[in-house]
Amino acid sequence: xxxxxxxxxxxxxxxxxxxxxxxxxxxxxxxxxxxxxxxxxxxxxxxxxxxxxxxxxxxxxxxxxxxxxxxxxxxxxxxxxxxxxxxxxxxxxxxxxxxxxxxxxxxxxxxxxxxxxxxxxxxxxxxxxxxxxxxxxxxxxxxxxxxxxxxxxx
Amino acid sequence: xxxxxxxxxxxxxxxxxxxxxxxxxxxxxxxxxxxxxxxxxxxxxxxxxxxxxxxxxxxxxxxxxxxxxxxxxxxxxxxxxxxxxxxxxxxxxxxxxxxxxxxxxxxxxxxxxxxxxxxxxxxxxxxxxxxxxxxxxxxxxxxxxxxxxxxxxxxxxxxxxxxxxxxxxxxxxxxxxxxxxxxxxxxxxxxxxxxxxxxxxxxxxxxxxxxxxxxxxxxxxxxxxxxxxxxxxxxxxxxxxxxxxxxxxxxxxxxxxxxxxxxxxxxxxxxxxxxxxxxxxxxxxxxxxxxxxxxxxxxxxxxxxxxxxxxxxxxxxxxxxxxxxxxxxxxxxxxxxxxxxxxxxxxxxxxxxxxxxxxxxxxxxxxxxxxxxxxxxxxxxxxxxxxxxxxxxxxxxxxxxxxxxxxxxxxxxxxxxxxxxxxxxxxxx
Ligand SMILES: Cc1cc2nc3c(=O)[nH]c(=O)nc-3n(C[C@H](O)[C@H](O)[C@H](O)COP(=O)(O)OP(=O)(O)OC[C@H]3O[C@@H](n4cnc5c(N)ncnc54)[C@H](O)[C@@H]3O)c2cc1C
Numbered sequence: 001x002x003x004x005x006x007x008x009x010x011x012x013x014x015x016x017x018x019x020x021x022x023x024x025x026x027x028x029x030x031x032x033x034x035x036x037x038x039x040x041x042x043x044x045x046x047x048x049x050x051x052x053x054x055x056x057x058x059x060x061x062x063x064x065x066x067x068x069x070x071x072x073x074x075x076x077x078x079x080x081x082x083x084x085x086x087x088x089x090x091x092x093x094x095x096x097x098x099x100x101x102x103x104x105x106x107x108x109x110x111x112x113x114x115x116x117x118x119x120x121x122x123x124x125x126x127x128x129x130x131x132x133x134x135x136x137x138x139x140x141x142x143x144x145x146x147x148x149x150x151x152x153x154x
Numbered sequence: 155x156x157x158x159x160x161x162x163x164x165x166x167x168x169x170x171x172x173x174x175x176x177x178x179x180x181x182x183x184x185x186x187x188x189x190x191x192x193x194x195x196x197x198x199x200x201x202x203x204x205x206x207x208x209x210x211x212x213x214x215x216x217x218x219x220x221x222x223x224x225x226x227x228x229x230x231x232x233x234x235x236x237x238x239x240x241x242x243x244x245x246x247x248x249x250x251x252x253x254x255x256x257x258x259x260x261x262x263x264x265x266x267x268x269x270x271x272x273x274x275x276x277x278x279x280x281x282x283x284x285x286x287x288x289x290x291x292x293x294x295x296x297x298x299x300x301x302x303x304x305x306x307x308x309x310x311x312x313x314x315x316x317x318x319x320x321x322x323x324x325x326x327x328x329x330x331x332x333x334x335x336x337x338x339x340x341x342x343x344x345x346x347x348x349x350x351x352x353x354x355x356x357x358x359x360x361x362x363x364x365x366x367x368x369x370x371x372x373x374x375x376x377x378x379x380x381x382x383x384x385x386x387x388x389x390x391x392x393x394x395x396x397x398x399x400x401x402x403x404x405x406x407x408x409x410x411x412x413x414x415x416x417x418x419x420x421x422x423x424x425x426x427x428x429x430x431x432x433x434x435x436x437x438x439x440x441x442x443x444x445x446x447x448x449x450x451x452x453x454x455x456x457x458x459x460x461x462x463x464x465x466x467x468x469x470x471x472x473x474x475x476x477x478x479x480x481x482x483x484x485x486x487x488x489x490x491x492x493x494x495x496x497x498x499x500x501x502x503x504x505x506x507x508x509x510x511x512x513x514x515x516x517x518x519x520x521x522x523x524x525x526x527x528x529x530x531x532x533x534x535x536x537x538x539x540x541x542x543x544x545x546x547x548x549x550x551x552x553x554x555x556x557x558x559x560x561x562x563x564x565x566x567x568x569x570x571x572x573x574x575x576x577x578x579x580x581x582x583x
Binding site: 001005006008009018046048049050051054055056058061063064065067070071073074075092094095096097098100101102103104105106108110112131145148149152 | 168194196197200205206210212214230374445446449453472473474476479481483485527528529530532534535554556557558559560561562573574575577578579581582583
């Protein structure tokens with residue numbers, strides 16, 4: 001399964017991934033227009049400070065045994081049978097926050113008013129997710145765990 | 155190979171899916187005394203409230219049994235298990251053979267032994283049928299008495315308030331949600347619920363449900379009487395162990411399961427609200443009658459029925475509830491009973507924020523977050539993996555706390571964080 005990995009050694013925590021993610025999930029898909037949208041576009045990726053001069057960009061890990069899918073009481077959070085990605089169907093979401101309760105990465109965003117959640121969908125309209133493309137240090141990587149392991153050791 | 159499953163809710167459904175990932179062809183028979191069991195039990199109060207439409211209640215599509223090649227015996231009760239002959243007697247005296255059996259019979263509402271409980275207009279809230287029956291009499295109802303201030307009692311109260319009824323909740327103990335959260339958190343929740351017009355009476359219990367054939371009120375143990383046309387009983391649940399017990403399968407509070415979710419009998423497994431397993435925080439045998447535990451146990455039991463060797467690490471109490479826009483989530487031990495436990499608390503009364511972490515020997519065993527619930531899953535992960543959190547103790551309740559802050563613990567941890575998803579952190583930090 002291909003998903004997004006972050007090489008913490010390379011990440012500067014600059015936040016380019018966050019911005020690219022929010023724009024990609026906006027109506028206009030343009031920075032200057034998207035900041036005027038209502039509701040404001042929401043990012044599904046976070047650049048997080050780890051310790052001095054260490055950062056990580058993190059989001060949904062599409063876990064093999066996804067705790068959010070197990071906990072979801074409405075069936076809105078589910079595993080795509082073909083891709084094994086964790087997907088979210090907002091039309092079935094009831095805003096029970098079971099996924100927020102169980103996500104080990106804090107990767108599910110709650111929309112209080114709408115009573116639904118959002119998370120990484122791996123940018124279905126693009127070849128490469130927006131965050132990976134926007135990453136200036138090439139710490140973000142799209143591929144399998146095997147490929148990521150190989151690239152990190154070289 | 156013939157698999158048989160008794161009970162077709164969270165545990166049974168997840169077992170079917172798990173079996174089918176490994177065994178595409180063998181026969182699976184499911185026996186369910188509910189006629190339409192593919193709904194989400196957790197959502198029946200949402201349905202009663204009218205906050206979801208009738209479509210969202212369905213956890214799996216109509217075609218689920220067909221898609222998974224399951225023979226579903228619906229509206230039929232499993233009466234008896236013969237463990238020697240490996241067969242089950244069902245309602246119409248037919249016998250069903252099994253090679254592997256899963257008992258996923260769930261739990262039933264505790265019905266109190268109070269006079270008048272059999273009157274028309276008294277309901278527990280456990281099945282979609284209860285919801286339909288309650289709904290069908292709502293036109294004639296002005297006032298409702300809810301007996302019990304637990305999760306289900308309050309969800310019912312919320313639902314009926316949403317339907318425009320006068321709702322009063324009678325709670326025997328001193329505070330609401332006492333099984334799940336502490337007094338401080340309960341106080342914040344109670345205030346919000348009362349502000350929105352639901353009356354809550356703590357320290358009061360019903361002595362009798364009054365009326366001729368139909369309910370006309372409840373007599374309380376403080377001597378007063380409360381008029382109502384509908385009574386909802388929310389006094390918790392007890393596991394449906396009888397069928398297992400009668401067959402000679404080892405039970406205590408629930409059916410005793412080992413770490414493969416097998417019962418004391420070869421080839422017979424158990425999962426969900428009926429099964430008693432290791433509680434990760436308590437470190438003792440217990441039942442956590444919650445949806446996520448039922449689903450995970452169903453999955454693991456299903457896999458092991460096909461011959462896999464999956465280990466169930468145990469369950470953790472966890473609940474997520476929201477009333478009138480105010481959410482609360484709790485995980486693990488939230489009301490420690492000895493001074494071996496330490497608590498870290500952060501409050502912001504103006505914002506209705508309350509956060510508490512319970513520690514034992516440097517390891518988190520429980521957490522409550524009110525209103526600011528983001529990232530609580532990270533705390534839950536620390537509980538599950540029993541990570542020593544001494545180094546991050548002072549920042550865990552801060553707003554900026556996130557996954558990045560636990561990355562060093564994951565890297566250092568020797569016993570936990572085995573899932574492949576943590577490799578990225580362990581490898582590159
Ligand atoms: C109103 C409500 C709200 C809830 N909210 C939450 C929540 O927010 N979060 C949470 O985690 N949990 C919640 N729960 C609890 C959750 O629904 C249960 O933990 C879960 O349904 C357990 O699944 P199960 O498959 O083990 O058993 P059950 O759901 O109890 O299903 C067992 C099935 O087996 C059938 N059965 C029993 N005996 C036999 C027999 N002999 N023959 C044939 N069939 C039989 C039963 O009729 C039933 O259909 C809620 C429950 C209710 C009622």
